[in-house]
Amino acid sequence: MNTPHSFTKSLISWYSIVKRDLPWRRSNDPYKIWLSEIILQQTRIDQGLPYYNRFVSLFPTVGDLAEAPSQTVMKTWEGLGYYSRARNLHSTAQVIHTELGGIFPSTYAELVKLKGVGPYTAAAIASMAFGEATPVIDGNVFRFVSRYFGVEADIADQKNRKFFMEILEDLIPQSDPGTFNQAMMEYGATVCKPSPDCVSCLFRLSCYAYKHQKQQVLPVKTKKVKSKEVFFSYLIFEHEGTTLMRQRTESIWTGLFEFHNITHEQGLQEEQITHFLSQYPHLIVHQKFEPVQHILTHRKLWVTFYHIEVTMKDTFRMLSKDLGLNLYSWEEVLTLPRPKVIVNHLQQAVF
DNA sequence: TACTCGTGGAT
């Protein structure tokens, strides 16, 4: 059986050979490490990498990010999801730039106070940028530790986190703890996957789950939320090459721009749309697009777009006023941060 | 604590 020390040594040796050459691994700049960690929250590397490169290119320093207009930051984040990450990223950049003199906090305790920086991200920055020996725990680490050490506690229950932390604190080296943390995650992501490659696993012979054939049981995770069906009807008004949009302020897609919409929980209510449209003169339903399925986590959207031509300027102004919508040219629409379902639709629609 | 918050790839 491996002692903790030999486990750590083997892991880091493995990592030094197989690790990918990722841009944030080339730098000790806490800004770049922070940026990469925020982008990679609940996000695969393949999906986040192009966003990381665009952010670094547009905002090379925390000061550049702090001074950028929020709409530019949101636009750069467009399509990545979990948009509160972008709002917190921008807000925290401003705090660091203006209140902390551009100097990044350097300890876990200070880092975890920042907006958008929780236990995982604070540990990641502290270890990778500043050499503090604090373990990270993410989905990969939960899975790997749970299987190898036979921790059967429910990982969905926050109070069980301490069992994992105790094990990791014994393993993490004082020298280069950041590499250890990345190696743990890399192992969970590439070998000890949800469906694990035990055949090629270095640690197979001393693995609890392998020995007891519990790879499919561990980690134990309760909590499953059902997905709801929701129905969105977007009304795309157009008058002489301009359209009407608003910035969302509530629930999903906060801060992004959308068309006026009518939502239902019980299927598409055609009559409701017809009734709404009957309240205004000079409207022509130019095109009704076929309903599109748009799958989100815990939510299945059925989306229908209506392209509505407004033939009178007065009606257009009335709609704008009544519905709290602002006027944009189609060119301007492309510069607004929008939810993916709208981006996708406008790419396909030909007006 | 339980729920919310996106998008997309893997199985």
Add this chain to the structure above:
DNA sequence: TATCCAAGAGT
């Protein structure tokens, strides 16, 4: 097709 879930955090 359905479900899982990914370098989680805020409320």
